[in-house]
Amino acid sequence: MVKFSFGAPVSDENFFNREEELSYLEKRLFAIAKRSRNDIAVIGPRRVGKSSLVLQMAHHARRKGFRTVFLDCEGLDLESFVREYGNALMAAELEGRMDLRVREALRGGAGAAIATLSEILGRVRALELSPAFGEFLKLRIEFEKQAMAGGSGGKSVLELLDSTLTLPSKTDSKYVIIFDEFQETSSYRMESFHAVFRRAIQYQKNAVYVYAGSSIGMMEQIFGNPKNPLSGNVDILNVRPFSEQTAKEFLDEGFRSYGKNASEDALRIFWEGTNGFPAYLNWAGLRALDARGKNVKVEDAERVVGEMVSPISPVYAMVEKQLAKLGRMSRMVLRSIAQGNNTPRGIASGTTAKNVYVYLERLRRYGLILKEGEEYRIIDPVIKKLVERY
């Protein structure tokens, strides 16, 4: 039974389809039983359903006995990455034995974290944690002490990073480790975060790493460019919006579960207005439930699709927030594409940009446009609508 849901990643009963993607991911997971490991990069634009997909995979993996770790890198600097990832690994390793109080203490100030970490350190044996875990705890305590003293901790953050990254290999468990919005790590101010990362995880036989990210060009740079340390051992899974058929099935089943149904014409309007983006399908589904009577009609679909891109809708706010980060020229270039220009020459003619390639590259880096052959496209219908109004 499909239920509509908008605003956060979905799983289980709210999660629809993605069977091919799930089986692709799960094949990789179970390959580690045979001691062969292949990591995966899950790449796609915002709101297409990447986080939901990897979380759903994590649910399945947990049921199959994997320890699972999920870390959203959005907004994390190097120090917070090291802290948060360490906390997530501790939570996974102490599963069932680490309560909310402990987690809150770790998130609190350095003082509270030190007390909690020391307490765990004192119980390493009783909790049957490895000596490596003890080493990790010691480094983390040292790190927090430096932070409390106002030190920047250049050396200690590197040491702690290495200790954290190698932790999974020092246990007997099988791990699935997911980093969401991983491209954020590209900006960490150190020699090469990705080189350190690779060195630490390279030979781990008991963990599969999954890297998801919305900044398509940046993700492709990290995982597809042979010059980057993390390329080579990673398969890329491109996540696309639902197909027309899947999108219509999703809405159809959703409406039924609320005791309603929609005509084929109404479904077509939803499909055209959302381009199969699951976030928009859910929002439209929820809004359409307000329609009077049991039938969702063409007029209802048109009203909802129109409302979606009006300034009062949360969809609009979400997309506008993403676009707000762009400079004026990038916006102009986007608008030119939205107006139907696809080749660099055509796109440039709709703007005053001197070197349109610079902007096209930037927009692709952030996942706002796709490049197919020599042509550029906006696949998100809401982005398209919004930039047309510039």
Ligand SMILES: Nc1ncnc2c1ncn2[C@@H]1O[C@H](COP(=O)(O)OP(=O)(O)O)[C@@H](O)[C@H]1O
């Ligand atoms: N498989 C799915 N089935 C149903 N709805 C989904 C699915 N995947 C995503 N969604 C919807 O799309 C929204 C965005 O999904 P999310 O996984 O957060 O996308 P991304 O991580 O790519 O930005 C979710 O809040 C949910 O409403």
Ligand SMILES: [Mg+2]
């Ligand atoms: Mg996401």
